[in-house]
Amino acid sequence: MLEAKLESLAEEARRAVAAAAEAAELEAVRVRYLGRKGELSQISRQMGKLAPEERARIGRLLNTVKRELEELLDERKRRFDEEALRARLESEWVDLTLPAPGPRPGSLHPVTQIQAEIEDLFVSLGFTVLSGPEVETEYNNFDALNIPPEHPARDVQDTFWVEGGNLLRTHTSPVQVRGMERLGPPLRMIAPGRVFRNEEVDASHEHTFYQLEGMMVDRDVSIGHLIYFMKTLLSAIFHRDVTVRLRPGYFPFVEPGFELDIHCLICGGKGCSVCKQSGWLELLPCGLVHPNVLRMSGIDPEEWNGFAFGLGLTRLVMMRYAIDDIRLLQSGDLRFLTQF
């Protein structure tokens, strides 16, 4: 009786071991058959009633069944462990022989990009690209541009003076002087570069920014020429018609002088922090070269005349890409720069 029961229990346990789908199930099977209150323990408790040799025989059988089940359970447990390990190795697999991603390719700063485009345009129109020093003489930056020492126009450009009476150029206009002195008329030149002003920095003001100077000196140059070149320039930059307006503007080195404004491309003319709520941006001061300026650089104003303009390159970049804070351009922040 007990023997048959043992056999059928053993068979049932073998099947349960085989059917266990995971480690936790297997553990439940072990507890159920081999645990202290398990099926086999109950049988051994009933053995007390048996005759001695019967008890010995069933006892041996019970031990055999126990050992067999233990082995089956161990074997199955090992399988589960191996599978778990294999799955983990698979998921954590890394190929250390793969090449590293390598350095990110660099890109040109948006100011550099727009500068190169404008240089290409003006070179195609017969202009020479000149560069001048960032530390300038007071004479080139002011006097030779018809701004003598006591002239109020000096106050408009808060100046960083350096030792020895020189200064950090407040505009690219001193390169006009260098161009006229060095090359003489007829002259078509542009001069992109960095300029400096002692400014309070905010969303639309920087102490360091970029301009692009332009100058043409020839015979019978008119405002018509000036407007033609300015329109050519703006439509090349924006690849579309931009709304412009011409207002009288005062610069001692041009007469007549103009402010060429463009409709703010950031707010579309509604008013924002960049255009100071006006809807317009001063982008292109320009005018006909003052006779005094020509004369001081050794050019006879009776024979020659010309136009000049000073494009705000930094502002232009802000317009083109709708950047509403000038400080981003010099932040060095790669999250900003990698967009261009």
Ligand code: PHE
């Ligand atoms: N140099 C002037 C400025 O920076 C701009 C300008 C250049 C105006 C050429 C007229 C002609 O304010």
